[in-house]
Amino acid sequence: MVGSAAAVLAAVVGCTSVTEGHGGVNAEDAPAYRTSMSVSVSESAASSSARESEHQASLTTQAVHDTCETLSTSSADAIDAVNAYVSAFNSGATDVSGTEDPAVNALNKSADAVAGSVTDAIPDQLKTAFQDWVDGAHRTAQAITAHAAPGDFNQTIQDLNDTRSNALSLCDATY
Structure with missing residues (x-):
């Protein structure tokens, strides 16, 4: 125990010394120091801003890709269900109503x-x-439910296909 205390005391005594001189600003070096600090702060701010811009771009890219994926998969299911309805309608099937609800629900x-x-x-x-797709899908569902005339229904389907193609083309451009 005495040996440990002596070692600590020796370390404390060995590290203390008095330096001659006086504290004060070195007038020759102060402008260079201020400039250096100013540049450092500016570079740090620019770096932080760049990282934040990259982060925001990443969030935008992820949001776009998520919605594009939702559109791609859900619209494919909806189109398949509408095609089944159209096929049943065109063939004069007796159970057209069996394909009507699935098409409306999918849309x-x-x-x-x-x-x-x-x-x-x-x-x-x-x-x-995306909003054009949403509106077109709802209009198409309403056209099916209302048993729209063939010409009106075909125009609604054409509009729906156009909005889907446009949205998916814009989605493709983001990859």
């Missing part, structure tokens, strides 16, 4: 999924394209 499900996945991070042009 509404896709519209709701896409609308629910759109966030503020998504650029306006894509938001508009």
Whole structure:
């Protein structure tokens, strides 16, 4: 125990010394030091800003890709269900109503999924394209439910296909 205390005391005594001189600003080096600090702060701010921009871009990219994936998968299911309805209708099948509800449900499900996945991070042009799909899917579901005339129904389907193609083309451009 005495040996430990002596070692600590020796370390404390060995580290203390008095330096001659006086404290004060070195007037010759002060401007260079201030400039160096200013440059360092500026570079740090620029670096932080760049990292934040990269982070925001990453969030935007992820949001766009998520909504594009939702559109791609849900719209494919909806189109398949609508095609089954159209096929049953065109063939004069007795159970057209058996394909009507699945088509309407798939369209509404896709519209709701896409609308629910759109966030503020998504650029306006894509938001508009996604909203066009949502509106078109709802219009098509309403046309099926209302048993729209063939010409009106065909125009609704054409519009739906156009909005889907436009949105998916914009999605493809983000990859």
